[in-house]
Amino acid sequence: MEVDGVIEMFQRSVNLHNVKYANYIGDGDSKTFKGITDSQPYEDFIVNKKECIDHVQKRMGTRLRAVKKKTKGLGGKGKLTGRLIDELSIYYGLAIRRNSDSVDKMRSAIWATLDHKLSTNENPKHDRCPIGKDSWCSWQKASATNNLGSYEHKPAMSVDVYEAIKPVYEELSNDNLLTRCIGGYTQNRNESFYSTVWALAPKSISSSKIILDIATNIAVCVYNNGFASILHMILTMGMKIDAHRMKLAERSRSRSAKEARSSLKTIRKTAQDQNINEEGQLYGAGIAE
Known part of the structure; x- marks a missing residue:
């Protein structure tokens, strides 16, 4: 699905935007770039692969x-x-x-x-x-x-x-x-947006198209305007922010809460490393090379 989507983006770039994409910034997976080169989206124009640093x-x-x-x-x-x-x-x-x-x-x-x-x-x-x-x-x-x-x-x-x-x-x-690292390209903006989407609609849970559309729309607002956009949505829908939620929000900003989140992140990383040791690396940068 990812390969087909990227190929379609390259093939329609001239018709939609009158531009040709000179570079493809990849994450180490060579299948997508191979799909682009095989499809030859542009005549007499070579697409170069750049690595995400x-x-x-x-x-x-x-x-x-x-x-x-x-x-x-x-x-x-x-x-x-x-x-x-x-x-x-x-x-x-x-x-x-x-x-x-x-x-x-x-x-x-x-x-x-x-x-x-x-x-x-x-x-x-x-x-x-x-x-x-x-x-x-x-x-x-x-x-x-x-x-x-x-x-x-x-x-x-x-x-x-x-x-x-x-x-x-x-x-x-x-x-x-x-x-391929010349230029210092990165997919960080993309990854940041994706993480916002998946925080609302986790990959581990099956979500309908409606849920995914809502999560994507909210992610766009948060990505562009920060969490203030969430408050605007709440007020637009006429929802009330009760004292209990305000108390929870204040608590989440405390130093102890931040330390707890940091500890939880370390625990998750350790568990992930243990899974990799037991099952092997199934996906990651450069796996397809």
């Missing part, structure tokens, strides 16, 4: 977790922990976003993040880190402000972890992938 970043986390699962003894304190995987994934994504105008700059920045985690007082490896007092690298900041004499490195990544994850970095810093 958010999904490329997720791909790093997926690959690192797969390595941890397959390699005995790689997990545990001081090894490839979940926190380290999250850090490396974020650093990888930032390296691409901040250097999205050049493949060479992206690759150098990606490896700089790994070298940074390997650095020790005896063997600093910050040659690729950006220099200056505004650098993200604390060692380079100390160097720029003449404070290296008192600088202390954090515990470095173990050599075992480095050797295990090095092939992942080599794979995810190749020319083919990074070339």
Whole structure:
């Protein structure tokens, strides 16, 4: 359904809008792009595939977790922990976003993040880190402000972890992938809208077309005008906001409620990881490659 929908969008773009889409921003699933190229929506005009940087970043986390699962003894304190995987994934994504105008700059920045985690007082490896007092690298900041004499490195990544994850970095810093990241494109706006729709009509629950249409219309209002649009709908329909609901709304804004939501998010993520370990990764960025 997704493939057919995207193909139809490309095929009708000239008639509806008098434009040709030069790029397709994908999430790693190659089937949709193959469908576009096979359908040849435009004569003598090539559609290029661009990667969504958010999904490329997720791909790093997926690959690192797969390595941890397959390699005995790689997990545990001081090894490839979940926190380290999250850090490396974020650093990888930032390296691409901040250097999205050049493949060479992206690759150098990606490896700089790994070298940074390997650095020790005896063997600093910050040659690729950006220099200056505004650098993200604390060692380079100390160097720029003449404070290296008192600088202390954090515990470095173990050599075992480095050797295990090095092939992942080599794979995810190749020319083919990074070339598709040129421009720093993202599907974040789409994903944000979709999440608003699914919050009202969850995918796990069967909904009628009427319910889905209502959820989509509400999502459009919230996406464009924020939750103030919900209040406008309530007043338009003549609904009353009772004191109990106001009390619940105030409670949801409290610090304890926010911490509870954060804890619940962590629990859900842990449960999701457990399901992946038991059943395998069924869907995700780059699965179809």
